[in-house]
Amino acid sequence: QKEVEQNSGPLSVPEGAIASLNCTYSDRVSQSFFWYRQYSGKSPELIMSIYSNGDKEDGRFTAQLNKASQYVSLLIRDSQPSDSATYLCAVDSGGSNYKLTFGKGTLLTVNP
Amino acid sequence: SQTIHQWPATLVQPVGSPLSLECTVEGTSNPNLYWYRQAAGRGLQLLFYSVGIGQISSEVPQNLSASRPQDRQFILSSKKLLLSDSGFYLCAWSAPGTSQETQYFGPGTRLLVL
Numbered sequence: 001q002k003e004v005e006q007n008s009g010p011l012s013v014p015e016g017a018i019a020s021l022n023c024t025y026s027d028r029v030s031q032s033f034f035w036y037r038q039y040s041g042k043s044p045e046l047i048m049s050i051y052s053n054g055d056k057e058d059g060r061f062t063a064q065l066n067k068a069s070q071y072v073s074l075l076i077r078d079s080q081p082s083d084s085a086t087y088l089c090a091v092d093s094g095g096s097n098y099k100l101t102f103g104k105g106t107l108l109t110v111n112p
Numbered sequence: 113s114q115t116i117h118q119w120p121a122t123l124v125q126p127v128g129s130p131l132s133l134e135c136t137v138e139g140t141s142n143p144n145l146y147w148y149r150q151a152a153g154r155g156l157q158l159l160f161y162s163v164g165i166g167q168i169s170s171e172v173p174q175n176l177s178a179s180r181p182q183d184r185q186f187i188l189s190s191k192k193l194l195l196s197d198s199g200f201y202l203c204a205w206s207a208p209g210t211s212q213e214t215q216y217f218g219p220g221t222r223l224l225v226l
Binding site: 032036044099105 | 206213215219
């Protein structure tokens, strides 16, 4: 069974610090990786997608992918209290069945 | 741009009652559609997905069913709700084609079964 593992947290960082969120996955054929942010009581919203090994930057967010280690991470620079949320890692299930497997999420708290 | 709607936003139902949740997508054709459930403190569980009208794949055996009567409409139903059906129900869509797995979520329906 395909698995996506995340530290449940909570991860607490001071305002202005770098938050580092990690995710490992079990399916070696996975090609697409996503990070979603979910505020309490709200639905998940897409932050970033990454498909190739290395880093991908978008504003204060950087996604890092290492397929050999089956590891994907999300760095949030200059963390703000508004970044406080649960972050979900999602990985495609390989093949052509259009499905994503989600981790249970990491709760991030940014303290002012 | 694409928009996804879900209703109702909140629902309180007695055990044994029927259920119908609706999801519609605007601004795209032939989307892949998904139903997820998120129970308190747990991850997203894929319930059903559909790649076209009348095409439904079930991921988890349960007392729920799904239907896709129109291209951009996805319905989640139950004949008799259980207490364990309580949770946050999310509809999502993705563009058709094997390289477009990015899923976008609707606002969700919070269901409480008493």
